[in-house]
Amino acid sequence: MPRQIILSGHEETLKPAITELIALYQLLEDKDIGTVYSYPPENVTTNRRHEKPKVILFFKSPKPIKKENTRTDRRYEAYVSFRLMNETSETITKTEVETIAQRIKSVFATPPxxxxxxxxxxxxxxxxxxxxxxxxxxxxxxxxxxxxxLLKIQGHTPNWAFMNSIENEEAEESFDETPGKKNILGQAVNNPVKRRKIRTLFAYALMYLPPKVDPVVLISIDGRHQNPVVKV
Known part of the structure; x- marks a missing residue:
């Protein structure tokens, strides 16, 4: 069964991407090009990103928000994550975990x-x-x-050459806060709100140490998790 590539986005954005993919496919079709790495092959065993400890910071809206087409009011939740590239699940120590937790507390939790x-x-x-x-x-x-x-947690300084932004020329129209409704089987169903304007506050942080499934609770200020590494 042939593999499928599914792209989503605005038509004008996708057109050049589709053209490049077709050209690349035609160029490489039926050619044995070996294995392609984005870093020197001698570093393959040491650059397995998915094996690195992962830190996730969660944020929540101050007040509950009504979810479309439900009777449930829930606080909006967002998260941001990064990897500790100089560690593995086996090399990281309890002291280093506590250091990360303390830095998150200092930067994100006091005050939130x-x-x-x-x-x-x-x-x-x-x-x-x-x-x-x-x-x-x-x-x-x-x-x-x-x-x-986020970079302050590891003592890093941002290099703004690594930052990019994509701004929609008609953002208020493309991501309407009141997108209207659709009639589905005789029932009015609200369209989802995309890119809702909302303020979020830091709530808690977790660390995953693969292949361990249960995360380490670094800090929690919303009362959701028990026994964090550091308390506020």
Whole structure:
């Protein structure tokens, strides 16, 4: 069965990507090109990103928000993650885990750091240091504030050459806060709100140490998790 590649997005954005994919396929079809790495092959065994400890910071809206087509009011939740590229699940120590937790407490929890979600899409990619952020924010300044705070956890300084942004020319129209309804089987169903403008606050942070399934609770200020590494 042939493999499928599914692309999503605006037509004008997808057209050049589709053209490049077709050209690449025609160029490489039926050719044995071996294995392609994005780094020197001698480093393959040491650059397995998925095996590196993963830190995830979670943020929540201050108040519950009604979810479309349900009777449930829930606090909106967002998260940002990064990898500890200089460690593995076997080499990281309890002391180093506590250090990460203390830094998160200092930067994000006392007081709780807030950031505004919006309609601007920003990325920050520094693969060698474990950063591959994709942020939906209200402005570039808001993205930079969050990126600076995240990098501070490991004592890194941002290189703004690694940051990019994509801004829709008609953002308020493309990501309407009141997108209307559709009639489905005689019932009015609300269209989902995309890129909702909302303020979020830091809530808790976890660390995953693969292949261990259960995460380490680094810090929790919303009462959701028990026995964190550090308390507020």
């Amino acid at each position: 750091l807030s950031w505004n979600r919006g309609k601007l899409f920003c990325t920050y990619s520094d693969w060698s240091k474990g950063y591959q952020f994709q942020l939906i924010v209200s402005s570039k300044e808001e993205a930079k504030k969050l990126i600076k705070a």
